[in-house]
Amino acid sequence: MIDHVGFAVQDAEVSRAFYAAALAPLGITLVMSATPDQTESGGTAHGFGSDGKPFFWVGDNEKVGEGTHVALTARNRAEVDAFHAAAIAAGAKDNGAPGLRPHYRPDYYAAFVRDPDGNNIEAVTFAPA
Numbered sequence: 001m002i003d004h005v006g007f008a009v010q011d012a013e014v015s016r017a018f019y020a021a022a023l024a025p026l027g028i029t030l031v032m033s034a035t036p037d038q039t040e041s042g043g044t045a046h047g048f049g050s051d052g053k054p055f056f057w058v059g060d061n062e063k064v065g066e067g068t069h070v071a072l073t074a075r076n077r078a079e080v081d082a083f084h085a086a087a088i089a090a091g092a093k094d095n096g097a098p099g100l101r102p103h104y105r106p107d108y109y110a111a112f113v114r115d116p117d118g119n120n121i122e123a124v125t126f127a128p129a
Contacts, residue, residue, distance in 0.1 A: 001073040003124050004047070006057030008067020012044040015058040023048055028056065036061065038103040040096050040112055040120070071122040077109050083123035084111035095120055 009015040020030055031054040034045040043061020047054025057069065074080045081098045088094060096112030110124040 003071040003073045003122075004049075004055040004057060005071070006045070006059060006067070006069035006120075008041075008062035008064045009058045009060055010064060012046060012058060012060040015060075016046040019046070019048055019056075019058060023056070032104075034059075034103065041067070066118050067120070069120040069122065071110070071124050074123045074125040076125055076127045077129060080109055080111050080123045080125055084113060087113040087115075087121070091116060092121075096122075 016030065016033070023029070027050055028048050029050070030046060031049045031052060032047045034047070036042050036044055039045050039059060039061075041059060041061045043059050045057055045059030047057045049055045059067065074083060077098070084098050092113035092115055095114045096110070098111040099109065101108045101110055105126065107126045107128060108124065109126070110122050112120055112122045115121050
């Protein structure tokens with residue numbers, strides 16, 4: 001199951017304003033923003049969603065077209081760890097070792113890899129340890 005998607009934009013603030021207006025009729029609003037020190041890319045990111053859950057992300061500080069991001073749902077932390085290990089063994093580049101990322105949510109446990117084409121693939125769970 002896909003947990004959320006994201007992609008690179010030229011200017012996070014311009015895109016924030018655009019998507020805030022464009023997604024409002026769908027009931028999708030800005031749920032949270034992440035500062036450069038909170039993102040893996042070192043850029044600003046804005047998460048849009050509903051019911052308090054961001055599922056559509058835009059962020060800067062990555063090359064447009066190469067900043068594609070897909071997060072897949074894992075059932076538990078062991079699966080996140082296994083995903084990361086298997087992806088690295090299959091040739092992926094590490095883009096964030098398994099661990100908690102409480103700046104997103106207190107129980108946000110994820111790992112990130114770059115696939116052979118540079119796409120940022122994540123496995124994430126919200127299950128407690």
